[in-house]
Amino acid sequence: MALVLIVALPLAGWLVNGLAGGRLPRPLVSVIGCGTVAASFVASAMAARHLAVPSDALTATLFTWIAAGDFTVSAGLLMDRLSALMALVVTGVGFLIHVYSIGYMADDSAYSRYFAYLNLFVGSMLLLVLGGNLLVLFVGWELVGLCSYLLIGFWFDRERAANSGRKAFVVNRIGDAGFLLGILLLATTAGTLQFDRLAGAAGAMAPGLLTAATLLLFMGATGKSAQLPLYVWLPDAMEGPTPVSALIHAATMVTAGVYMIARLHPLFLRAEFTLSVVAAVGAATAFFAATVALVEWDLKRVLAYSTISQLGYMFLAMGVLAMPAGIFHLTMHAFFKALLFLAAGSVMHATQGVVDMRRLGGLAGPLRWTALGFAIGALALAGIPPFAGFFSKDLILEHAYAAAQHGGSLALWLAGLLTAYVTAVYITRAAVLTFFPPAGQRDHPHEAPASMGWPMAILALLSFGGGWVGAHTAGAPLLRVLDRFFAIEPAAETVPGAPLTAISVAAGVFGIITGLLLYRRRREVSLGALGAFLARQWYVEALYDAAIVMPAKRLARFAADVVETRGIDGAVNGIAGLVGQAGVAMRRVQTGYVRNYAAAILAGTILMLGYWLLR
Amino acid sequence: MTVPISAYLALSALLFVLGITGVLLRRNALVVFMSIELMLNAVNLTFVAFARQLLAIEGQLAVFFVVLVAAVEVVVGLAIIIAIFRARDTVDIDDVDLLRG
Numbered sequence: 001m002a003l004v005l006i007v008a009l010p011l012a013g014w015l016v017n018g019l020a021g022g023r024l025p026r027p028l029v030s031v032i033g034c035g036t037v038a039a040s041f042v043a044s045a046m047a048a049r050h051l052a053v054p055s056d057a058l059t060a061t062l063f064t065w066i067a068a069g070d071f072t073v074s075a076g077l078l079m080d081r082l083s084a085l086m087a088l089v090v091t092g093v094g095f096l097i098h099v100y101s102i103g104y105m106a107d108d109s110a111y112s113r114y115f116a117y118l119n120l121f122v123g124s125m126l127l128l129v130l131g132g133n134l135l136v137l138f139v140g141w142e143l144v145g146l147c148s149y150l151l152i153g154f155w156f157d158r159e160r161a162a163n164s165g166r167k168a169f170v171v172n173r174i175g176d177a178g179f180l181l182g183i184l185l186l187a188t189t190a191g192t193l194q195f196d197r198l199a200g201a202a203g204a205m206a207p208g209l210l211t212a213a214t215l216l217l218f219m220g221a222t223g224k225s226a227q228l229p230l231y232v233w234l235p236d237a238m239e240g241p242t243p244v245s246a247l248i249h250a251a252t253m254v255t256a257g258v259y260m261i262a263r264l265h266p267l268f269l270r271a272e273f274t275l276s277v278v279a280a281v282g283a284a285t286a287f288f289a290a291t292v293a294l295v296e297w298d299l300k301r302v303l304a305y306s307t308i309s310q311l312g313y314m315f316l317a318m319g320v321l322a323m324p325a326g327i328f329h330l331t332m333h334a335f336f337k338a339l340l341f342l343a344a345g346s347v348m349h350a351t352q353g354v355v356d357m358r359r360l361g362g363l364a365g366p367l368r369w370t371a372l373g374f375a376i377g378a379l380a381l382a383g384i385p386p387f388a389g390f391f392s393k394d395l396i397l398e399h400a401y402a403a404a405q406h407g408g409s410l411a412l413w414l415a416g417l418l419t420a421y422v423t424a425v426y427i428t429r430a431a432v433l434t435f436f437p438p439a440g441q442r443d444h445p446h447e448a449p450a451s452m453g454w455p456m457a458i459l460a461l462l463s464f465g466g467g468w469v470g471a472h473t474a475g476a477p478l479l480r481v482l483d484r485f486f487a488i489e490p491a492a493e494t495v496p497g498a499p500l501t502a503i504s505v506a507a508g509v510f511g512i513i514t515g516l517l518l519y520r521r522r523r524e525v526s527l528g529a530l531g532a533f534l535a536r537q538w539y540v541e542a543l544y545d546a547a548i549v550m551p552a553k554r555l556a557r558f559a560a561d562v563v564e565t566r567g568i569d570g571a572v573n574g575i576a577g578l579v580g581q582a583g584v585a586m587r588r589v590q591t592g593y594v595r596n597y598a599a600a601i602l603a604g605t606i607l608m609l610g611y612w613l614l615r
Numbered sequence: 616m617t618v619p620i621s622a623y624l625a626l627s628a629l630l631f632v633l634g635i636t637g638v639l640l641r642r643n644a645l646v647v648f649m650s651i652e653l654m655l656n657a658v659n660l661t662f663v664a665f666a667r668q669l670l671a672i673e674g675q676l677a678v679f680f681v682v683l684v685a686a687v688e689v690v691v692g693l694a695i696i697i698a699i700f701r702a703r704d705t706v707d708i709d710d711v712d713l714l715r716g
Contacts (some may be wrong), residue, residue, distance in 0.1 A: 109617060592712030594647070595639050 001048045003077040006087060007130060009040045011125035014116050021112025033115030034098040041091035048084040056080065057196075059132060061529035066135075073193055081485045085327065085478075086129040086259055089334050090252050094122045096455035098245040100342055101451035104243050114154065114241070121147035125252050129248045129259060134183050134193040137260065141224065143181070144253045151248060152240040164236035171233040174225015182216030185209065186267075199266035207270070212272040214267055218281075221257025226308050227315060228285045232541060234308055238300040238355075242345030245300060250307045250341050251334040251373040256312040258330050262323050265486055269321070279319020279403070283415040286312030288538060290422040295427070295527065295534040297345050299355045302430045306381065307337055309419060313396055316416060320408065322399030324482035328470045329392035331478075334390055335466050336380035339459035340427075343374035346452055347434060350445035357430065361522050362439025367447055371435045373456045378431050380463040382424035383508040388467035390505070393420060395470065395479075397504050398497060401466050417507055424511020425518070432519040472497075493494060623664035630657035644696050644706040648689075655685050 013036030021029050047058055057080040066073040078089065096116060106115050124147055128140025145168075153165025187193055189209050190201035202210060221227070226234035237249045248254070259266055261278065268275055286309045293305035310333050317326030334457065347360065350367055354360055364371040380387035383394065397420070400413040447453070469478040518525050536542060630653055637650025659678045666674025700706050 290620075587716030590714060590716030592715030594708050598638050602639070 002077055003058055003130060004062065006043045006047065006091075007077065007123055007126045009036045009043065010119045010126065012036060013119035014123060017112050018116035021116055025409070026113065029112045029115055030518050031331040033119055034095060034102070036119060037091055037095045037098050040122065040126065041088070041095055044084065044087040044091050047079055048088065049086055051079070051081055052464075061132070071187065071191060073135050074501060075136060076194075077130045077136070078132035078195060079130055081481055082259075082262055082327065083129045085142050085331065085482075087126055089331055090122060090125045093251045093334050093338050093459075094118075094125075094247055096458055097243045097251075097338060097342070100246075100345070100452050100455040101241075101243045103449040104345055105241065106449075108241075110154070117147055117150050117154070118247070121151065121248060121253070125256075126507055133195060134198075134264075136184065137263070138179070138183060141220070141256060141260075142176065142264065144248070144256065145176070145224070145344070148172070148237065148248050148253060152158045152237045154240050154244065156216060156271060158239070161239040164233075164239040167236050171230050172223045175220045175230050179223070180221020182213050182220065185213040185421040187214060188399065189213070189396075196262060198264065201576050202267045202270055203272075210267060211271045213272050214264075214271040215277065216221065217260065217264065217267075218257075218274060218278055221260055221315075222281065223257075225254050225257030225311050225315070227257070227281050227311065228288060229540070231285065231289065231308050232544065235304045237296070238304050242300065242341060242348055246338045246341030249304065250337040254307060254311055255334070256325055258311065258318060261315075261318045262327055262486075265323055268318070275321070276400070276408075277319075278315050279400075279408075279412055282312045282315025282319055283400075283419075284312070285309065285318060285413045286419040287310075287415045287422070290419045290426060292537050293426040293536050294422060295531050297357055299347065299360070299430060299434060300341070302353075302357075302426060303337070303340055303344060304342075305429065306423065307333075309380070309423060310337065313393060313419070315316065316400060316412060317396040320396075320403035320412065322396055322403075323486045324479050325392065325395040326401055327482055328478060329389075329396055332380070332388040332392040332463075332467060332470075335459055336377045336463040339373055339456060339463050340377035340381065342452070342459065343363045343370050343377060346373075346448040347454065348369040349448050357433040358524075360434045362435070362437040363445060364435040364437075364443045367435075369447060369453060370456070373460045374431060374435065376460045376463050378427040380467075381427050382512055383420055384424075384512070385505060386465075386467065386471075388463045388465075390508075391467035392468045394501050394504050398500050400501055417504060420504055420509045421507040421514075424508045425515045428512045428515025429519045432515065433522055435502055436522055438522065458604055485536055496556050500529050500596045574577045620664055620668045623660060627657045627660040627664070630660065642707050642709050644708050646698070647708060648696070650691055652685060652689075655681055673675075 013032050016032055017024075021032075022090055024032075037329050050056065050058060051163075057078055059076060059078050061074045061076040063075050064072060065075045099116065101118065109112060121144060124140050124143030124428040126140075128137055128144060131137035131140055149165045149169040152168050153162045155161045156165070186198070190198060192198060192201055205213075223230040228365055234249055234254065238245055238517075240249075268278070289305045289312060290306035293302045293309065295454060296302045310329070314326045314329050314333070317323065317329060337516065344355070346367065347363060347370060348355055350363070350370070376387065383390045385391075397413060397416050400408075400416050401561065404410040404413050448456075498515070514523055533539070634650045634652075634654030634657060637653065638647050641647050641650065659681050662674040662678045662681070666672065666678075696706055699711060703710065
């Protein structure tokens with residue numbers, strides 16, 4: 001029952017705010033919006049307390065959804081340690097961002113619509129992480145995609161926002177097509193979509209089929225989690241309100257792909273080829289996105305590329321069998337990336353919406369607390385000990401190195417290390433350009449109201465100290481829980497931990513020093529041809545334009561001008577013309593003279609008589 | 616002396632053809648109308664002739680029906696012709712070609 005409540009509470013908030021929110025006073029809308037998520041968080045925490053043993057799981061079955069012969073799917077929920085952690089992150093970070101939104105969206109005319117969408121998103125995301133089978137997960141998966149579309153295009157009167165929403169929807173559809181095919185392949189071959197039974201059924205599946213199914217599922221993950229080659233929607237998703245970017249496009253929804261792989265780890269563990277693809281795509285995306293973030297001028301888009309890059313780390317972790325480390329990084333990333341986005345939102349709030357870093361600057365003075373929050377988030381992102389990101393990123397790199405020792409490629413570890421360095425450079429650049437003097441503009445920026453400050457303070461605390469739950473020196477309580485859940489023995493023991501840690505910390509520190517030196521006093525550094533190459537996102541968008549968008553437009557034009565106007569309209573008009581011509585020819589028969597009709601009757605009678613006589 | 620059936624049929628056919636000719640060629644609506652009556656009565660003659668030849672009553676019954684229907688038809692037909700005459704001051708059917716396509 002508690003499980004149903006976790007999902008139902010935010011959905012109830014969505015219904016109330018969506019249907020009646022326009023007529024309710026704003027404080028009540030805020031209370032409903034934030035209160036339902038807070039209640040959901042409490043319910044999740046209460047339910048999670050029952051999971052004392054790693055194999056424990058709470059289940060709730062609402063009804064039998066599909067029953068076709070031997071194949072049944074029930075609308076069921078499942079909470080084990082993995083989904084409990086996810087639910088806590090979603091509702092916890094979600095609640096903080098709801099509270100932040102009260103201040104951030106205070107002047108918006110569509111206040112209740114915003115909170116309705118936000119609640120719908122939290123409910124959908126909880127359905128995704130608590131779904132007891134792949135089909136329920138898929139429903140949540142699609143619903144969060146819908147919410148993403150609705151919230152990116154929240155200010156739909158801006159053309160760019162509306163277009164970005166559509167782009168996100170279309171790109172996600174491409175991945176989801178693969179995801180759905182993967183689900184169907186599993187349904188037909190494994191005969192079940194229930195998570196607890198899939199683990200057993202996977203052992204009986206042919207390796208080829210399993211590889212195909214997992215690859216298709218991973219295709220869905222590349223769409224939802226913005227990996228190469230389907231990452232293109234996430235940078236444009238920054239057209240939405242900033243808290244949405246923090247909640248959906250950094251902390252929660254985009255991690256759905258990582259969660260899905262963790263959830264289906266019994267399948268992925270048996271498909272080695274898929275795992276190597278996951279690791280390669282993750283590492284490539286991490287490096288690629290980090291380099292693009294290096295030359296981006298839009299503060300939010302820097303953070304967006306940073307998110308893509310960090311998600312790449314998580315997939316890299318999944319690919320090298322470091323699932324606990326991946327989930328650990330997912331949680332830490334939710335903290336510090338939400339913090340960075342909220343700080344960026346606070347900057348925008350103070351400057352009436354300026355996100356171009358060339359026009360910002362000198363904000364460390366007037367926005368002291370925001371700057372402090374951003375700095376903590378940046379240090380966590382750069383992987384500087386003892387901030388949250390250090391522990392998780394270091395763990396992933398250790399596992400990547402260990403995988404190389406066990407026959408994997410060292411390139412994964414090198415890409416991860418290089419990315420760590422670039423990450424430190426770009427986030428330092430963003431911090432310097434935004435907060436360091438000289439000031440970029442004249443009017444007086446003001447610090448955010450308390451409702452925006454407190455969520456940032458809590459997230460800053462979590463970004464600062466949250467990493468200890470996964471620190472080996474502190475006993476790593478989170479990792480021990482997850483290790484046993486995934487039933488993987490920690491492989492990191494076989495690698496020289498201390499030197500590796502030193503190398504990855506050095507990468508972060510050198511990155512920050514490089515950033516400070518390069519961009520001191522907010523200089524504009526020209527990277528020459530390389531910079532242009534990066535600014536065009538390695539020409540990926542240009543390639544898509546040339547290879548997909550332009551041919552699609554030409555095809556549409558062909559369909560509109562040739563097929564539609566000449567083919568279909570031609571056929572319709574042709575038939576109409578033919579009937580008209582026939583009418584013109586046939587009207588001569590209708591003379592209007594009675595005798596002609598009588599003669600026709602006579603002729604007909606004679607013909608019929610002749611027929612009967614001669615037959 | 617008995618008149619052979621062929622004579623009746625020949626007369627009937629002659630009357631029928633006369634009627635057809637009248638319908639097809641005459642322009643006066645009243646004459647066309649009378650020609651139609653001629654055709655009906657040609658058919659009546661055939662019925663009566665066969666009824667006597669075959670000693671069957673049904674032929675004579677059919678004649679009653681035809682006479683009855685002809686009477687009704689006259690009522691309706693003449694009414695139409697009068698209506699046309701009132702509207703157009705003519706009973707020339709070649710002037711009445713409203714249904715020309």
